[in-house]
């Protein structure tokens with residue numbers, strides 16, 4: 001069907017660079033969240 005653009009996004013602050021960003025999952029308290037750039041960086045490193 002037509003579900004494009006219907007994804008819920010959550011406003012978060014990147015735990016690495018501090019930039020305001022959005023993630024497609026619900027952020028958990030005490031867990032780091034990253035913007036796209038930092039997420040890729042951390043994922044690659046891991």
Ligand SMILES: [Zn+2]
Nearest residue numbers: 014017035038
């Ligand atoms: Zn970042």
